Amino acid sequence: MRVLPKSFYERNPAIVARELLGKILVRKMDAEGLSGKIVETEAYYGEKDPASKAYKGRKAFNELMFLDVGRTFIYMVHGNWLLNIVAHEKGDVGAVLIRALEPISGMETMKKNGNVKDIRFLANGPGKLSRALAITKELNGVYVTKKDSQLLVIEGERESFEVCSSHRIGVKFDLPQELRFFIKGNRFVSKASS
DNA sequence: AGGAAGATCTACT
DNA sequence: GTAGATCTTCCTA
Numbered sequence: 001m002r003v004l005p006k007s008f009y010e011r012n013p014a015i016v017a018r019e020l021l022g023k024i025l026v027r028k029m030d031a032e033g034l035s036g037k038i039v040e041t042e043a044y045y046g047e048k049d050p051a052s053k054a055y056k057g058r059k060a061f062n063e064l065m066f067l068d069v070g071r072t073f074i075y076m077v078h079g080n081w082l083l084n085i086v087a088h089e090k091g092d093v094g095a096v097l098i099r100a101l102e103p104i105s106g107m108e109t110m111k112k113n114g115n116v117k118d119i120r121f122l123a124n125g126p127g128k129l130s131r132a133l134a135i136t137k138e139l140n141g142v143y144v145t146k147k148d149s150q151l152l153v154i155e156g157e158r159e160s161f162e163v164c165s166s167h168r169i170g171v172k173f174d175l176p177q178e179l180r181f182f183i184k185g186n187r188f189v190s191k192a193s194s
Numbered sequence: 195a196g197g198a199a200g201a202t203c204t205a206c207t
Numbered sequence: 208g209t210a211g212a213t214c215t216t217c218c219t220a
Contacts, residue, residue: 042200051200061217078201079214097200127201127214137216170200190201 002155006145009069009087013043013094016087018163018181022156025101027133028149034110034133036101036123037156040182040189042168044084046093051171054093065095070145074137080127083135085144085153099126099169099180101133102188125190161186 004023009016020038027034044052046065053075054065064073064086073084073095088094101123103110110132116122123129130136135151144152162184167174169191182189 044200053200059218075199076216077199077214079199079216080201081216082200084200099200125201168200172200 003145003147004153004155006070009085009145010090011087012089013045013087013096014177014179016085017041017043017096017179018165020085020096020098020153021163021181021183022159022161024104024154024156025098025133026152026154027106027135028151029106029109029134032106032109034106035104036129036133037104038098038100038153039102039186040098040100041180042097042099043087043179043181044095044097045175046088049094049175050173051168051175052094064141066093070143072139072142072144072151074130074135074140076137078127081130081136082126083130097126098129100124100182100188100190101129102186103132120187124188 020041023038024035046054053062058066069086071086073086074081083098084095087096103119103122110122113134114132123132139151142149142151164182164184165178166180167178168180
């Protein structure tokens with residue numbers, strides 16, 4: 001398996017978000033590994049983006065968005081952990097939110113974690129995805145570019161699919177451009193369209 | 195102490 | 208499909 005290099009994340013968040021589609025997110029647990037294909041993402045910028053956690057400037061809790069790319073940035077919203085991966089051009093600020101996965105392996109454990117029976121509803125949302133993969137603050141700041149990390153992103157299978165975009169979900173003040181990306185027709189995206 | 199937060203679940207019109 | 212209650216940290220006062 002091939003782990004995506006750090007340089008992958010050292011680009012405009014919107015590009016990284018789009019290209020993360022189809023890649024595989026791997027969560028290493030005790031014995032087995034859980035994994036899923038990324039089917040939905042959103043890009044977030046820095047201080048110019050009113051929906052971004054970094055909007056109000058650098059603070060202790062959002063510092064990761066300002067630092068090294070290729071690390072996780074995890075925070076809690078409405079009782080859910082949301083998984084982001086830090087991504088931005090050199091010296092810039094930003095991250096990509098992973099919004100939905102198509103489960104590939106470790107389904108049984110994921111069902112148990114998320115207390116869900118139907119695979120289709122296992123990871124079709126950022127909060128549920130975290131529950132299914134047992135992602136919490138403990139994994140905040142982990143490098144997804146390192147092979148021995150508990151959480152990492154690897155190259156997916158070669159396949160073609162159509163990418164759709166829309167405005168981001170749930171944000172109060174969105175930017176004019178569309179920053180949510182998802183695989184067209186995939187059953188596991190959280191919402192079919194905007 | 196109080197409130198806001200990129201969500202989710204449930205129960206309905 | 209939409210609306211509302213509830214969700215649980217962490218930030219700001």
